[in-house]
Structures are given as structure tokens and as C-alpha cells.
Amino acid sequence: MMRFLLLFSRQGKLRLQKWFTPMSEREKKKIIRDMTTMVLARQPRSCNFLHWKDLKVIYKRYASLYFCLAIENQENELIALEVIHRYVELLDKYFGNVCELDIIFNFEKAYFILDEFLIGGEIQETSKQMVNRSIEASDMLQEDDISEWYEVELFG
Amino acid sequence: MPAPIRLRELIRTIRTARTQAEEREMIQKECAAIRSSFREEDNTYRCRNVAKLLYMHMLGYPAHFGQLECLKLIASQKFTDKRIGYLGAMLLLDERQDVHLLMTNCIKNDLNHSTQYVQGLALCTLGCMGSSEMCRDLAGEVEKLLKTSNSYLRKKAALCAVHVIRKVPELMEMFLPATKNLLSEKNHGVLHTSVVLLTEMCERSPDMLAHFRKNEKLVPQLVRILKNLIMSGYSPEHDVSGISDPFLQVRILRLLRILGKSDDDSSEAMNDILAQVATNTETSKNVGNAILYETVLTIMDIKSESGLRVLAINILGRFLLNNDKNIRYVALTSLLKTVQTDHNAVQRHRSTIVDCLKDLDVSIKRRAMELSFALVNGNNIRGMMKELLYFLDSCDPEFKADCASGVFLAAEKYAPSKRWHIDTIMRVLTTAGSYVRDDSVPNLIQLITNSVEMHAYTVQRLYKALLDDISQQPLVQVASWCIGEYGDLLVSGQCEEEEPIQVTEDEVLDVLEGLLVSNLSAAVTRGYSLTAIMKLSTRFSGVNRIKKVVSIYGSSIDVELQQRAVEYNALFKKYDHMRPALLERMPIMEKSASNGPTEIVQTNGETEPSVVDSKHPPPVSQPANQANDLLDLLGGNDVVPVIQTTVPTKPASAGGELLDLLGDLSLSGVPTPAPSVATSQPSFLLDGLSSQPLFNDIAAAAIPPMTAYNKNGLKIDFTFERANPNPNVAVITIHASNSTEADMTDFVFQAAVPKTFQLQLLSPSSNVVPALNQGTVTQVIRVLNPQKLRMRIKLTYTLKGSPVQDLAEVNNFPPQSWQ
Numbered sequence: 001m002m003r004f005l006l007l008f009s010r011q012g013k014l015r016l017q018k019w020f021t022p023m024s025e026r027e028k029k030k031i032i033r034d035m036t037t038m039v040l041a042r043q044p045r046s047c048n049f050l051h052w053k054d055l056k057v058i059y060k061r062y063a064s065l066y067f068c069l070a071i072e073n074q075e076n077e078l079i080a081l082e083v084i085h086r087y088v089e090l091l092d093k094y095f096g097n098v099c100e101l102d103i104i105f106n107f108e109k110a111y112f113i114l115d116e117f118l119i120g121g122e123i124q125e126t127s128k129q130m131v132n133r134s135i136e137a138s139d140m141l142q143e144d145d146i147s148e149w150y151e152v153e154l155f156g
Numbered sequence: 157m158p159a160p161i162r163l164r165e166l167i168r169t170i171r172t173a174r175t176q177a178e179e180r181e182m183i184q185k186e187c188a189a190i191r192s193s194f195r196e197e198d199n200t201y202r203c204r205n206v207a208k209l210l211y212m213h214m215l216g217y218p219a220h221f222g223q224l225e226c227l228k229l230i231a232s233q234k235f236t237d238k239r240i241g242y243l244g245a246m247l248l249l250d251e252r253q254d255v256h257l258l259m260t261n262c263i264k265n266d267l268n269h270s271t272q273y274v275q276g277l278a279l280c281t282l283g284c285m286g287s288s289e290m291c292r293d294l295a296g297e298v299e300k301l302l303k304t305s306n307s308y309l310r311k312k313a314a315l316c317a318v319h320v321i322r323k324v325p326e327l328m329e330m331f332l333p334a335t336k337n338l339l340s341e342k343n344h345g346v347l348h349t350s351v352v353l354l355t356e357m358c359e360r361s362p363d364m365l366a367h368f369r370k371n372e373k374l375v376p377q378l379v380r381i382l383k384n385l386i387m388s389g390y391s392p393e394h395d396v397s398g399i400s401d402p403f404l405q406v407r408i409l410r411l412l413r414i415l416g417k418s419d420d421d422s423s424e425a426m427n428d429i430l431a432q433v434a435t436n437t438e439t440s441k442n443v444g445n446a447i448l449y450e451t452v453l454t455i456m457d458i459k460s461e462s463g464l465r466v467l468a469i470n471i472l473g474r475f476l477l478n479n480d481k482n483i484r485y486v487a488l489t490s491l492l493k494t495v496q497t498d499h500n501a502v503q504r505h506r507s508t509i510v511d512c513l514k515d516l517d518v519s520i521k522r523r524a525m526e527l528s529f530a531l532v533n534g535n536n537i538r539g540m541m542k543e544l545l546y547f548l549d550s551c552d553p554e555f556k557a558d559c560a561s562g563v564f565l566a567a568e569k570y571a572p573s574k575r576w577h578i579d580t581i582m583r584v585l586t587t588a589g590s591y592v593r594d595d596s597v598p599n600l601i602q603l604i605t606n607s608v609e610m611h612a613y614t615v616q617r618l619y620k621a622l623l624d625d626i627s628q629q630p631l632v633q634v635a636s637w638c639i640g641e642y643g644d645l646l647v648s649g650q651c652e653e654e655e656p657i658q659v660t661e662d663e664v665l666d667v668l669e670g671l672l673v674s675n676l677s678a679a680v681t682r683g684y685s686l687t688a689i690m691k692l693s694t695r696f697s698g699v700n701r702i703k704k705v706v707s708i709y710g711s712s713i714d715v716e717l718q719q720r721a722v723e724y725n726a727l728f729k730k731y732d733h734m735r736p737a738l739l740e741r742m743p744i745m746e747k748s749a750s751n752g753p754t755e756i757v758q759t760n761g762e763t764e765p766s767v768v769d770s771k772h773p774p775p776v777s778q779p780a781n782q783a784n785d786l787l788d789l790l791g792g793n794d795v796v797p798v799i800q801t802t803v804p805t806k807p808a809s810a811g812g813e814l815l816d817l818l819g820d821l822s823l824s825g826v827p828t829p830a831p832s833v834a835t836s837q838p839s840f841l842l843d844g845l846s847s848q849p850l851f852n853d854i855a856a857a858a859i860p861p862m863t864a865y866n867k868n869g870l871k872i873d874f875t876f877e878r879a880n881p882n883p884n885v886a887v888i889t890i891h892a893s894n895s896t897e898a899d900m901t902d903f904v905f906q907a908a909v910p911k912t913f914q915l916q917l918l919s920p921s922s923n924v925v926p927a928l929n930q931g932t933v934t935q936v937i938r939v940l941n942p943q944k945l946r947m948r949i950k951l952t953y954t955l956k957g958s959p960v961q962d963l964a965e966v967n968n969f970p971p972q973s974w975q
Contacts, residue, residue, distance in 0.1 A: 014214055014215075014216075015214075016214075017214065017247075020284065022250045022251050022252065022285065022287075023250075024252065029216070043516075043517075043518075045481070045516070045517075046481065046516075046517045046518065046519070047481035047482045047484070047485045047517050047519055047520060048481075048482050049482060049485055049486075049519060050519070051519075076406055076410075076446060076449060076450050076453075077482070077486060078442055078445055078446030078449050078482065078483070078486060079402065079403065079406045079446040079450070081442055081446070081482065082396065082402060082403070082442065082443055082446060083403075086396075086403075104167065104171075105164050105167055105168075107210075107211065107214065108163075108207055108210065108239075108240065108243060111243055112239065112243070115243075115246075115280050115284075119279070119280050119283040119284060119312060119315040119316070119319075120283040120284055120315050120316070120318060120319040120322075122315050122318065122349070122352045123348055123349075123352075123403055124311050124312060124315050124345060124348070124349055125311065125344075125345040125348075126344050126345060126348050126394055126401050126403045126404055127344055127345065127393045127394055128393075129393055130345060130393070134273070134276075134308070137273065138235075138239070138273050141235040141271070141273055142235055142236045142239065144235075
């Protein structure tokens with residue numbers, strides 16, 4: 001399973017944090033510090049895999065954001081890279097040419113999208129379209145809050 | 157009260173802060189506003205406020221006062237509220253806070269909500285942060301949803317079930333019925349999460365695993381699904397770079413791995429599909445390689461046929477040639493795992509692996525280094541070592557220690573010749589000399605000593621290395637030791653292997669003295685140099701210079717050096733006659749056996765802690781013998797069979813007395829730990845390599861041993877020491893051995909000497925001389941005022957039942973015994 005996913009900027013500012021195992025605030029802060037230090041110190045053309053304690057850390061830089069995913073030792077690193085890429089694609093589709101600012105100002109949406117893609121450190125949906133449709137439907141439900149509930153049929 | 161500012165407004169404002177302090181001020185102000193808003197139980201803006209709180213939490217500020225508010229949001233009817241509420245719960249709450257249990261009821265209600273997106277929120281939250289209590293309470297609801305036909309909910313329920321099982325493994329059973337037709341779903345989301353659920357169950361319970369193998373026939377189902385994925389045409393919904401749903405493929409391969417492990421039938425059933433995936437998957441992009449990687453892992457783990465295994469390793473070999481670093485890294489890691497089991501197959505890729513040593517990426521280099529060492533064998537040692545040494549030269553410091561150790565180990569195991577071995581070690585010492593482990597110094601010394609024919613070559617090379625660089629301590633230590641030992645070979649220009657260099661005694665002493673004064677030398681190194689200089693006093697002709705150096709260091713601040721110098725000084729002054737013997741060439745040392753003697757001899761003249769730490773012989777003797785007072789040792793009335801001292805490990809005794817030093821040296825096996833210094837060390841050791849106490853071998857000081865009697869299978873040897881402080885007392889130890897097939901019992905040895913002498917006979921070690929030279933009886937005779945010694949001896953014993961008696965005269969005492 002995946003243990004945590006962090007997004008941070010080139011200056012080490014945290015943009016998103018998703019933890020899949022319970023941890024104290026102090027532990028989380030320490031991990032964030034360790035990850036940012038380790039990842040930001042990497043040479044530009046190194047391989048995307050690191051070892052940290054008993055976990056494998058897969059990181060990839062997209063524009064000004066670093067995506068940092070920690071997986072357990074028996075997991076497949078190469079597919080983890082694909083997981084990161086898939087998440088970026090989902091964000092891109094939703095925001096339209098996503099950039100860091102989108103994630104800063106709409107962080108809660110970034111979480112909603114993530115929660116339609118992963119649950120408990122595992123992938124729940126492998127189809128991009130399905131995830132997008134779920135998010136759109138949920139967004140519509142938010143708008144309808146002003147009036148009333150109604151069911152949204154999902155075709156698929 | 158004005159409406160609280162919007163989330164985006166807040167974010168914008170905070171981002172304008174120019175300093176940390178400014179930001180903190182803004183945050184505090186907003187938090188205060190939010191707090192008062194919460195106090196007012198404002199429903200309208202609760203969602204907005206919590207969202208802002210979550211943002212501030214991400215910046216690192218405390219947000220715990222929002223926890224209860226999250227719960228209130230979750231309980232709200234509005235979807236927007238629930239969305240933020242659940243998000244807040246996942247970010248701010250965890251199982252450590254009791255407050256989280258309040259969520260349980262809300263989640264339960266929402267799991268039964270009429271809107272699937274609300275149900276989805278509940279499932280997601282439960283699946284991410286549900287505590288064991290929550291899981292226990294809600295497992296039933298999850299199980300219900302696992303059976304629903306709504307694929308949107310089913311997939312979430314499956315992952316929720318996975319989380320429940322992880323938290324409360326006992327609940328696994330209850331999900332079993334629901335898994336029955338999970339794999340007949342068409343929906344990929346459900347398929348994927350189902351495979352994850354099945355994987356979790358199989359990993360956790362061998363019973364489940366067996367059940368799924370046999371009863372459910374899981375393998376054929378999975379094979380079918382995988383086949384469809386590969387064979388089916390382009391599916392836009394799941395396509396990634398031309399591959400259909402790689403995530404699902406990888407998960408299926410992983411489950412197959414678990415099912416096929418240690419199970420022949422299952423492994424056979426998946427053989428074909430694995431071969432198909434391995435050969436047909438497109439490898440131009442990372443996705444394809446991810447699938448291949450998983451396939452390789454599966455092939456290696458199950459009971460696959462050899463053809464398939466070779467295919468897998470070849471895939472890894474191709475990976476090694478891939479431009480993509482990540483793939484090279486993954487290949488090296490996998491090869492490292494398989495190198496033990498499929499050694500020959502991996503060997504075929506050796507040259508590619510060695511090339512990876514030159515990669516720029518640190519992670520790849522490390523893997524390549526580990527793998528290279530695993531691949532070294534007798535056949536490829538020369539080539540491999542060349543590459544590894546080149547790597548050692550150029551690698552980062554973080555690698556050097558491990559690489560050096562690896563090189564030493566490999567050289568030790570597979571060295572094709574002694575010269576090659578020494579050259580290799582020299583190379584390591586000169587290039588990575590400061591990174592080698594501490595124990596390599598004594599190991600190397602031992603190696604050098606044993607390569608007798610290489611002594612001249614070795615000392616010459618080491619000397620030249622010293623001229624270049626004296627900063628690397630292990631190198632300097634080994635070099636000084638060698639120069640001390642073989643300095644004579646150095647100046648006499650005897651080298652055969654290469655052009656002998658011309659060096660004078662003074663030049664050598666200059667170098668060694670240079671080490672003593674240099675700031676670069678560690679304390680240990682200085683000790684080595686001083687001792688080396690001392691040793692050269694017997695090998696070089698010009699002793700005066702050495703005497704001067706030694707006497708100077710007699711007042712050194714460094715206690716260790718001072719002690720050594722004082723003792724060596726004493727050696728010059730009072731015990732000059734012993735000096736040649738004491739400083740003789742070292743004998744060949746046995747590698748650490750369980751026998752102490754040989755190891756301890758290494759301390760002769762040296763007191764390096766690392767060497768002295770070697771084991772002692774089994775201390776059969778009474779520990780009291782360890783006392784530094786020699787008289788005690790000599791006067792011990794009970795001459796116990798093994799009259800060995802257990803050599804104290806302390807490098808030097810506190811007193812600094814030369815005698816103590818010599819006493820410490822006693823090579824166990826010397827019958828009495830007297831100042832008798834081992835001249836006949838070499839023969840002594842080489843003989844005495846057995847685990848027996850070294851009675852039979854004699855180490856007399858300047859007095860050679862002799863055979864006093866040898867008849868009818870009974871042999872009696874005399875060994876001599878000079879007692880101190882009284883030089884007029886000769887201490888003779890008799891060693892009686894029996895080469896017949898039967899023990900000699902009731903053995904009594906009596907001796908008589910002319911009246912001018914005084915004789916004291918101490919108790920024998922035993923009355924039984926064991927047969928077939930299995931042991932000796934010893935007895936100590938002290939003779940006062942020995943002139944030309946003569947002795948009459950009477951022997952009585954019983955052999956095979958019959959008593960035997962014999963008289964003999966011993967005249968062949970060596971002249972030294974009375975001088």
C-alpha cells in the first residue's frame with residue numbers, strides 16, 4: 001500500500017498532504033521535513049527512487065511542484081510513477097492546464113479528486129473518465145445544495 | 157457580525173505576507189475570528205471557516221479546535237458541508253483522539269444515505285482513517301455495500317473492507333462470502349479493488365490462500381481476466397500509452413505471485429500467461445516496463461520452469477541497457493535478489509552490471525557495486541577487481557568504506573596469486589586508505605607475513621608509498637610494521653619482482669622518524685613507528701641513531717610512546733643480550749583459529765590492542781599464574797599440567813618494567829611464563845599448532861632443550877629457564893612422553909645430583925603418562941649453583957600391568973645451562 005503522498009514546492013512549502021496510516025502531528029511534521037530535504041537535494045537527472053527507513057520513496061517533479069509518494073517495500077516502483085502521473089493527469093483535466101496556483105487556491109478540490117482516485121493507500125478507479133465524472137457529479141451536488149437534493153445518475 | 161472572509165480571499169491575503177511574523181499575525185487574527193464564529197454556532201459559514209482552518213493547518217498552524225466542527229459538518233444535511241466535514245475529519249482527526257468515535261454514528265447513517273456520493277464520502281473516510289473500534293462497529297455496513305450492484309459503491313466498499321481487515325484481522329472471515337462473484341464484474345474499478353481485497357486476504361491467512369486456490373479456482377479466473385486485457389483491442393477508457401489498464405495488470409500479476417508461490421499446480425496454470433505478458437508487452441514506455449517488472453518478480457517467486465526464469469533474467473538484462481535510469485535501478489535491485497538463486501544466469505549480464513558502476517546516479521552505483529561483489533568468483537576475479545578498483549578510485553566517499561571491505565573480502569577468497577593479492581591490497585590502501593576498516597591492518601599484516609617470498613617486494617612498495625603520502629593511517633601503520641620487520645631486505649635491495657630501489661639505512665630511519673613527529677600520524681601509528689625503529693636496531697648496522705631516538709621518546713607526553721621507549725631503552729641497557737632474540741623476524745601466523753598461541757605471538761614486540769585482543773588458549777592453568785611477580789610463577793608449588801600464563805590483554809603492564817613486558821609476551825605454551833624470551837619462537841610455534849597445550853615443545857631462552865632419556869617408548873626432555881632474580885638457579889622442566897600403546901601409570905621421576913649442587917624437585921603434573929604421545933607429565937627441578945651439571949635419574953612406572961624401573965645418567969646438558 002501507499003503510506004503517504006506529499007506535494008511541495010521548490011522552496012519546500014507544503015501544498016498537499018495525504019496520510020494513509022495514523023501518525024501524530026509531530027511525526028508528520030518530521031516526515032515532511034525529511035522528505036523535502038531529501039528530495040530537494042537530489043541531482044536533476046537522478047533516478048526517481050529513494051530509500052527512506054523501510055519505505056521506498058518515489059518522487060517526480062512537475063513544473064514547480066514535487067510529488068512525493070512513499071510506498072511499502074514490496075510495491076512496484078515503476079507503477080507508482082504511473083500513479084503519480086495519473087493523479088497529475090486528473091488534476092490537469094479538472095483544472096485545465098493545472099499549475100501550482102490552482103492547487104494552492106483550490107486545495108480542497110485537489111483532495112476531493114485524490115479521494116476519488118485512491119482510498120486507504122490503494123487505487124480505487126483506473127479509468128480517468130470515471131474519476132472525472134464522479135467529481136463533476138459531486139460538484140453539481142454542491143451547487144444544488146442551495147435548492148434541494150436530487151439523485152445524479154452515473155452512466156458507466 | 158460581518159460574514160467571515162472567503163477561503164480564496166484568505167489564501168490571497170496570507171500569500172501577501174512578506175515575513176513569517178507577518179503571516180503568523182494574519183493567521184492568529186483569522187483564527188480568533190473563526191473561533192468566535194464557532195462559538196456562535198453559526199451554521200451558514202461553518203463550512204467556510206473549517207475550510208480556512210484546513211488551509212492554515214497545511215501551513216503548519218494548530219487547528220485542533222476545529223475537530224468538533226468537522227463532526228458538526230458531517231452531521232449536516234448539505235452535501236457541501238459533508239464534503240468539507242469529511243475532509244476535515246481525515247486531516248485533523250485520527251484514532252488517537254477519542255473525539256473521532258463520535259463520527260461513527262454519522263458515518264453509519266451516511267453509509268445508508270440515498271445519495272451515492274454521500275455514501276462514497278463515508279466509505280472513503282472510513283477506509284482512510286477508520287480506527288479499530290469504528291471498523292468493528294461498521295464492518296457490517298461495509299459488507300452489505302460490498303454486495304451491492306452499484307459499481308461506484310462496490311469498489312469503495314472493497315477498499316474499505318481492506319482497511320477493516322488491516323485494522324481488525326479477525327473480521328476477515330465475514331467478507332469471504334461477498335468475494336464470491338467479485339471477479340465477474342466488468343467494471344475495472346471493482347475488478348481492481350477486488351484484486352486488492354483478495355490479495356490482502358491471501359497475504360494474511362494461509363487458510364484463505366488455500367481456499368482461494370482450490371475452492372474458488374482463483375488462478376484460472378485471474379488468468380482469463382489478464383488475457384482479456386492483453387488481447388482486447390484499444391479501450392480508450394483504460395488505455396495508458398497503448399496498454400490496457402496497466403494498474404489492473406500489475407495487481408493481477410501480484411496476486412498470481414502469491415497464489416503461485418510454493419504451489420506447483422497454480423504455477424503451472426499461470427506459466428503461459430506469464431510468458432505471453434513477458435514477450436508481448438510494449439517496452440518503449442515506463443508503463444510497459446512496470447508490467448514487465450512485475451512479471452519478472454512473479455516468475456522468480458513462483459515455481460516456474462527454467463525457460464521462464466531465463467526469460468525473466470534476460471528481461472532484467474535488457475532493463476540494464478535501457479536509457480531510463482529508473483528501469484536500470486529496478487533491474488539492479490531485482491538482480492541482487494536473484495543472484496543467489498540464479499547465479500549463472502545473472503553472470504551473463506556481468507559486463508553490463510559493471511558498466512553501471514560508471515553511472516552518474518548514486519542509487520544505481522550503489523546497487524551496481526553490491527551486485528558486482530556478489531558476482532565475483534574465481535574465474536572473473538582479475539577483470540572484476542580491475543573495474544572495482546577503478547570504481548574505488550573515483551567513487552564518492554560514502555561508498556569507499558563498503559567498497560574497500562568488499563575488495564578485501566573478494567581478494568581473500570579468490571586471489572589468484574600472492575603477489576596479486578598484495579598488489580590489490582596496496583592499491584586499496586593507497587587510494588582509499590583512510591576509509592578501510594580497523595581490522596584490515598592486522599589482517600593485512602598477517603597476509604604479508606605469510607607471503608614469505610614477497611617480503612622484499614612488499615616492503616619496497618610500501619616504502620615508496622610512504623614517500624608519497626603519510627596521511628592515510630592504515631597504510632602508514634602497515635608500512636611501518638613492514639619496514640620494521642623487513643628493513644634489512646629494503647636496504648639490501650633484494651627485490652626480485654621489480655627494480656630494487658636504492659635506499660640507505662638513514663633514509664629509512666628518516667622516514668620512520670618523520671612519522672613520529674608528523675601531525676598527520678595518529679597515536680597508534682606513532683606506536684607502530686617507534687617499534688619499527690626499534691626492530692631495525694637488530695637489522696641495521698647503525699644502532700646509535702636508534703638508541704638516540706628511543707631515549708628521546710622516553711620522556712614523551714604520550715604515555716603509550718613513553719612506555720614503549722622506556723622499555724626499549726631498558727632493552728638496550730640491561731638486556732642487550734636478549735635484544736636480537738626479542739626482535740627477531742616474526743614467524744608465519746595462522747589465521748584466527750580457536751587456538752590462542754599463534755595469535756598471541758603476534759604481540760611479540762608489538763602491543764597493538766587489536767592484535768593483542770586475540771584469543772587466549774583455554775586457560776587450564778590456575779589464573780593465579782597471571783601475576784606479574786615472576787617469583788610467584790616460578791615458585792608455584794603445584795606445578796599444574798598446563799603451566800601457561802593466560803596472557804593479559806592489556807597492551808603493556810602498568811609498571812613499565814621490561815620484565816613485565818616480557819612476561820606478558822609469554823606465548824602461551826611456554827611452560828613457565830618466565831622472562832624467557834622466545835628465540836626459538838619459530839620452531840616452537842610451527843610445532844605447536846595443535847590444540848594441545850604445548851608441553852612437547854620447548855621454548856628455552858638462550859638455553860636449548862635437550863633429550864635426557866629415551867628408551868622403551870619413554871622419552872624425557874629437559875627445558876631450561878633461568879630463574880630471576882637469582883641467576884644461579886637453573887630451572888629445569890622435565891617433559892615425559894610415552895610413545896607406546898598403553899599408558900604408563902604410577903610414573904615417578906627421581907633425580908640426584910653431585911653434592912656441590914642443590915636440588916629441589918617440585919610435584920609432578922601427574923602420575924600417568926598417556927599413551928601414544930597424547931600428553932606429557934611435567935615436573936620442575938630447581939638446581940642451585942649449576943656448574944657443569946650432571947644428573948642421575950631414576951624412573952619407575954607401570955606399563956601394561958608390569959612394573960618398570962630404570963636408571964640413567966644425564967650428561968649432555970647444554971653449556972648454556974650453567975653459564
